[in-house]
Amino acid sequence: MKPETGKASGIETAILTDGNMRVSVLNYGAITQGWWYKNEPLILGFDDPNEYLTDARYLGAMVGRVANRISGAKFDLEGASFGLNANEGKNTLHGGDDGLSKQSWELEQIAENEVFLSYVSRDGESGFPGNIRFEVRICLQGPRLAYSITAQPDRPTPISIAQHNYYTLGAAEGVDEHKLKLASNWYLEIDDQGIPSGRVLATKENGLDFSTPNTIGxxxxxxxxxxxxxxxxxxxxxxxxLTSPSGLALTVYSDQPGAQVYSGYKLTKPRRASRGVCIEPSGYPNAPNISSFPSIIYTPENPYRQELILEVSEE
Incomplete structure (x- = not known):
């Protein structure tokens, strides 16, 4: 099946369908442009694919090579120092200005409900070492949307991918009243730039306890x-x-050690604050610079893999 192509930018679009669900995927940034259940939008997105070319909020994107932040835009590996593209102050965010979310991927629709994307990141891209072939398979089997992500490097290098949907679950008014439950009692302490210090803190002692359902607000x-x-x-x-007052619920399954949760409270025009919430399973942020964190270094013999499954239900 040949994907559709946007007229202005050449961005390709693939539409996945299964039962009462529909998903739109772009080759630019491997972005999930839209996800609908009975025509209710489950995530934030732009109708015009070209708007993603200037989007600074990573709506629906596949972010990396290393998701989240790397302090000082640098790290050491095997006796060598690597300077990265600093795209958030002095730090690197979501792989830098040339991260995966800013690239045109090869896109092949292999079934009505499945798409395959691939991208080869060259040695030195945003300062990261090694050539890496990234592959993403997205399969819609309502009520589930599954992302299978792999990365094959040709030398040891850090890799940590996050899928960056902003979930709304059909709620136009925002997500403050959505209830969130996490399989977590701990979170990473951060400084005023969002950089982890290396300390792990108890959620119950710091107003971030979602071990039982609690409203995002x-x-x-x-x-x-x-x-x-x-x-x-x-x-x-x-x-x-995640449960919405609309009656829709999202269940997230992941093999990653944790997730960045962002309630969208800093969103600005054309979006309202707290319009959607991100749940981004990945490796620990700033892991290349904090030895106590689980390693995100992958090798030709030990390539990167991630499985993310999103399941929607209706109460």
């Missing part, structure tokens, strides 16, 4: 933190559950 200062999933959790159990 209960976090008075907003949520933009990395939550560490419980290490002894059942690997088949959900890592996150």
């Amino acid at each position: 209960s976090a008075s200062e907003g949520i933009d933190h990395f939550f560490c999933f419980d290490r002894d959790r059942d690997p088949k159990a959900p890592v996150a559950e």
Whole structure:
């Protein structure tokens, strides 16, 4: 099946359908442009694909090579120092200005409900070492949307990918009243630039307890933190559950050690603050610079893999 192509930019679009669900995927940034259940929008997105070319909020994008932040836009590996593109102050965010979310991927629609994307990131892109072939397979089997992500490097290099949907679950008024539950009792302490210090703090002691369902708006200062999933959790159990007052619910399954949760409280025009919430399973942020964090270094013999499954239900 040949994807559709946008007229102005050459951006390709693939539409996945299964039952009462529909998903739109772009080759630019491997972006999930839209996801609908009975025509209710489940995520934020732009109708015009060209708007993603200037989007600074990573709506629906596949972000990396290393998702989240790397302090000082640098890290050391095997005795060598690597300077990265600093695209957020002095730090690197979501792989820098030439990250995966800013690239044109090869896109092949292999079934009505499935699409395959690939991209080869060259050695030195945004300062990162090694050539890497990234592959993403997106499959819609209503009520589930599954992302299978792999990355094959030709030398040791850091890799940590996050899928960056902003979930709304059909709520036009925002997500403050959505209830969130996480398989987590701990989160990473951060400084005023969002950089982890290396300390792991208890959620219950700091107003970020979502071990039982709690409204997103209960976090008075907003949520933009990395939550560490419980290490002894059942690997088949959900890592996150999000419930909307609309009656729609999202269950997230992941094999990653934690997730950045962002309540969208800093969103600005054309979006309203707290219009959508991100739940981004990935490796620990700034891991290349903090030895106590789980390693995100992958090699030709040990390539990167991630499985993310999103399931929607209706109460």
